[in-house]
Amino acid sequence: DSGVTQTPKHLITATGQRVTLRCSPRSGDLSVYWYQQSLDQGLQFLIQYYNGEERAKGNILERFSAQQFPDLHSELNLSSLELGDSALYFCASSGPYYGYTFGSGTRLTVV
Amino acid sequence: GESVGLHLPTLSVQEGDNSIINCAYSNSASDYFIWYKQESGKGPQFIIDIRSNMDKRQGQRVTVLLNKTVKHLSLQIAATQPGDSAVYFCAETHQTGANNLFFGTGTRLTVIP
Numbered sequence: 616d617s618g619v620t621q622t623p624k625h626l627i628t629a630t631g632q633r634v635t636l637r638c639s640p641r642s643g644d645l646s647v648y649w650y651q652q653s654l655d656q657g658l659q660f661l662i663q664y665y666n667g668e669e670r671a672k673g674n675i676l677e678r679f680s681a682q683q684f685p686d687l688h689s690e691l692n693l694s695s696l697e698l699g700d701s702a703l704y705f706c707a708s709s710g711p712y713y714g715y716t717f718g719s720g721t722r723l724t725v726v
Numbered sequence: 727g728e729s730v731g732l733h734l735p736t737l738s739v740q741e742g743d744n745s746i747i748n749c750a751y752s753n754s755a756s757d758y759f760i761w762y763k764q765e766s767g768k769g770p771q772f773i774i775d776i777r778s779n780m781d782k783r784q785g786q787r788v789t790v791l792l793n794k795t796v797k798h799l800s801l802q803i804a805a806t807q808p809g810d811s812a813v814y815f816c817a818e819t820h821q822t823g824a825n826n827l828f829f830g831t832g833t834r835l836t837v838i839p
Contacts, residue, residue, distance in 0.1 A: 617769065617771075619769075646825070648826055648827070650829075656831065656832075657815060657829040657830055657831040657832050658770070658815070658817075658827075658829040659829075660826050660827065660828060660829075663825075663826045671826050673826065705769055705770070707827075709825070714760065714772060714775060715760065715772070715827060716772070717762075717769035717770045717771075718769055719768060719769045720768075720769050722767075
């Protein structure tokens, strides 16, 4: 157990739908990062939050949004889903004493 | 944005041999580098890291070398074992400000028993 918890582990949904992925960071970590990994590809940075505030944005589509709540958990919202959004979505957290730790991911399948 | 790439997409080695996985990065401002191992269906797992004020760091069976002159990073795995079979990613970041990681595309290491 890495200490970073992602739910759900698997998600199957239809095109046009909206889903929410959840991440609980490792205890004490203030930063949360979201990454997308398509089949046999590297991890693409989507967005970072630090202590509730957006800190950096990567290649995140306008149909996607995220937020970090006061308890530091984060949610990634994906809307108007397309077949090409099917991927693994990873959350990572980092803090002052430890490096980056990844969760086990959410596998999203859009049908 | 930053670009981190790998020279070889696949690598096959005999069990017991040493493995070397290479990575090139493009952002000279990056000051922290990490190697991750990713097994099928799992999240990236930290292997070893190195800061830009070092050129070599050793762990258990793994060594990371950093050449800032040519912006090159390598991961050496000694006495490769079947359990080492996975995809390996290098990642870079700058540790001040927005410190998100930028990943390369990965190298798939296959260990032949």
